[in-house]
Amino acid sequence: MATSLDLEMLQWNIHIAKTPIANLPKKSGVEVYEEIGHRQLIRFLTPDQNGAFRKGSGEKHFTTPTPYPADEVIEILHLPGIDKPRLWALILDPRKIPTILGPRLVRWGFAVEYVLPDGFPQEALIESLWEVRVS
Known part of the structure; x- marks a missing residue:
């Protein structure tokens, strides 16, 4: 249901791509913030990544505006x-x-x-520069 609601909200204003990364539209973070309704982006972590990005990161990351359990x-x-x-x-x-x-639809996923x-x-980073528990 969360993804369906996000798709509904986003499709009113923008095109959601089904394309390789190289073809995705390039935007500023301010533009994305407006686009997703003043929400945050979520970067889910594997156990070995906990603590790895507390000072930021210069590598590519995949995020979503949708919280999932x-x-x-x-x-x-x-x-x-x-x-x-x-x-x-x-x-x-x-x-x-x-x-x-x-944005784009996750390939082989549902988000x-x-x-x-x-x-x-x-x-x-929000939440005092560290990870938050996914529940």
Whole structure:
């Protein structure tokens, strides 16, 4: 239901792509913040990633505006490492992220995603610069 509601909201204003990353529209974080209704982006973590991004990251990340329960997130987002539970997540303020690509439908999944091609600065982290529990 969460994905369906997000798709309904987003499709009123924008086109949701089904395309490779290279073809996704490039936007500012402020544009994405407006597009997703002043919400945050979520970056789900594997256990070995906990603590790895507390100072930000310069690598590519995949995020979603939609919160999912831990027991469904791997299937809905079609995440790699199906044996690694996603019990924690980073909450990111898109306004603090210079470049965001998307949105697009997750390939082989059932969700909307935004790609951070250049990662995110530490200032984009919400919740005191650490992970939050996915429930």
